[in-house]
Amino acid sequence: MRKNSTGFQTWAEVAPRLVAVAAGRAAADMVIRGGKLVNVHSREVLDGWEVAIAAGRFAYVGPDASHCIGDGTEVVEAEGRYLIPGLCDAHMHIESGMLTPAEFARAVIGHGTTSMFVDPHEIANVLGLEGVRLMHDEALLQPVNIFTQMPSCAPSAPGLETTGREITPEDVVEAMGWPGIVGLGEMMNFPGVVAGDAKMLAEIAATQNVGKTVGGHYASPDLGPAFHAYAAGGPADDHEGTCEADAVARVRQGMKSMMRLGSAWYDVESQITAVTEKGLDPRGFILCTDDCHSGTLVNDGHMNRVVR
Ligand SMILES: [Zn+2]
Structure with a gap:
């Protein structure tokens, strides 16, 4: 049977089996029971809900999955743990x-990561468009969702850096046609956008023209006209x-405010109060x-560390 690039069959291909498992006519590969299901659609924690999996996909999520259990089904006892x-x-x-x-995928799957939005701008500094293509192609082969953004700024600070290669608006136009490119990576040259730099605005236009998303990177405490000019540019x-204040300002402009906890950045605690104290909609x-x-x-984990 045909498989997609990750080796998994598509939903359409396995739908007949998923239906049969959920209806109780076929056995699931795995059933997880005895846990608490964190339902992000209804924003509830559902005690005792069970999950049946077939062909690597969810067939049944509900209060009792015993009808999905057959001879070959592996049953996992969650013992009160949260299923997220x-x-x-x-x-x-x-x-x-x-x-x-x-x-990277191998390192983070065990920490519960199933999706990443990546911007390979470091390799773009060294190998240009060719390097981005290498990262893009390898990302498509992984068993997790790796959505690649086309790097926008190599160099990020023109005149102050000596990168091996440069990214041009023509490169951006070409990359927007690749299958795994979801948008333009962080627009780091924010002084360029604010000043109306033709090259930066051409990269943004090339992205918007194909209906894709422009990632922002406004590394300045100035929330005056310069910030508003950057927001008007499209990130x-x-x-x-x-x-x-930074988090609130971004959401008020309709931007998503991303809060970082990485190896070098610790910006969640200082911004999460926009939700917990000021009551802004967490979907922003x-x-x-x-x-x-x-x-x-290795030592602390990936997004599981951030959530904790
Ligand atoms: Zn970044």
Whole structure:
């Protein structure tokens, strides 16, 4: 049977079996019972809900999965533990972990990570578009969701850096046609955007023209006209906030405020009060690591550490 790039069959291909398992006509591969299901759709913790899995997908999620258990079913007793969805790192750079996409995925799957939005701008500094393509191609082969953003700024501070290669608006146009590219990576040249730099605005336009998302990176405490000019340029999110006022300002502009806890950044505690104290809608906020060194992965974990 045909399999997609990750080796898993598509939902459409396994739907007949999922239906049969949920209806009790076929046995699941695995049933997890005795846990507390954290339901992020209804925002409830459902005590005693059980999960039946077939062909690597959820077939049944409900109060009693005993009808899904057959001779070949592996039954896992959760013993009161919480069952949560896979964790997502909303913005990060795999190269900061000193690893390739395959090895990074191997390191974080055990910590519960199932999705990552990655911007391979470090390799872009060295190998340009060719390096981005290598990371993009390897990301598509992994058994977790790795969504690649096209790096926007190599160099990030023109005139102050001597990168090996440069990224051009033409490179961005080309990459937007690749299958795994979901948008433009952090627009670090925020002074360029604020000043109306033609190259930066051309990269943003190339992204918006194909209906994809522009990632932000406004690394300044100035929340005056410069910040508003940057927001007007089109970035949909920003992870450079370090205090509550930064987080609030971003969400008020309709941007997603990303809060970081990586190897170098500790910006969750100082910004989460925008939700816990000021009562802003939590859907405007996203957790990420930005940079996660392999030592941090081994010793402290990945997104499970951030959530804790
Ligand atoms: Zn970043």
